[in-house]
Amino acid sequence: MGLFSKNKPKIKVQSTKKDGYSGWIKCTHCNEMIHANELQQNLHCCPKCNYHYRLSGTQRIEGLVDKDSFVELFTELKPCDPLSFEDTEPYTQRVAKATASSGRDEAVLAGTCKINGVETALGVMDFSFMAGSMGSVVGERLTRIIEHATSNKLPLVIVSSSGGARMQESIFSLMQMAKTSAALAKLHEAKLPYISVLTNPTTGGVTASFASLGDIIIAEPDALICFAGPRVVEQVIKEKLPPGAQKSEFLLEKGLIDCIVNRFELKDKISLFLTFFTGNERTFSEEESLPRLSQKLQKLIKFKEVAALTKS
Ligand SMILES: [Zn+2]
Secondary structure (H helix, E strand, C coil), X not given: CCCCCCCCCCCEEEXXXXXXXXXXXXXXXXXXXXXXXXXXXXCCECCCCCCECCCCHHHHHHHHCCCCCCEEECXXXXXXXXXXXXXXXXXXXXXXXXXXXXXXXXXXXXXEEEECCEEEEEEEECCCCHHHCECHHHHHHHHHHHHHHHHHCCCXXXXXXXXXXXXXXXXXXXXXXXXXXXXXXXXXXXXXXXXXXXXXEECHHHHCCHHHCCXXXXXXXXXXXXXXXXXXXXXXXXXXXCCXXXXXXXXXXXXXXXXXXXXXXXXXXXXXXXXXXXXXXXXXXXCCCCHHHHHHXXXXXXXXXXHHHHHC
């Protein structure tokens, strides 16, 4: 992999030989030299500054679920081109290119898995396929996994990474926002937990629908999470945004997300929440079980415990 090749990774490559790749790369965040092997062992986080590099869908699943427990579902849904859309090139051609370069057939993987032994429905977006944009297949696969969770009484985890709605599918892609949200409302009615994990970047129609609807919303550090990106907002309001605006830390301060979790701790944290929500059968004293009081108390206790968990 050469320094000037078109396929170079986003992180800059320092080559010691003219013809090749020595394995040393320069962190785009802290400019320190790090070795690719070290980066890989470190779950693609910079060992010097802890910058979280993007993961593919497969890498994300490997890091999150119990070994070999992921069973992918709904792979029969494939993208089509209902509008015969063409910009600088036909949509079908773009899909074919994205499939070839990413090795994926769409921007999401959905299925069932175990997370520290807890049976869970899981959706993971893959940014490498057309910037993780949400077209009708992404929306449908996610809706089906949400419905699968509802009918099989499973908790749900969705890891988002997306540039937003897929413009090539126009209204069909916008409709996915309402569809996924409606399916999540049914999951909520069935009293099943949904944990939304936001990774860098989560933007547009994905932020504006299912990604923001989690019972618990977790974000990775320094992730861009927004509806419209900073440049667009600055152009519209004709003002500079404060530093770090639309990043996880800023959103945590403003109350839009519940906690920021390092990639190393993500699996355990999710599993802590899953165990809490699925295995927490509370018993109340007689006084507490007065119908109305009990409901209020349960809500309060849940709220306090969740608050404690997100902080720990
Ligand atoms: Zn770094």
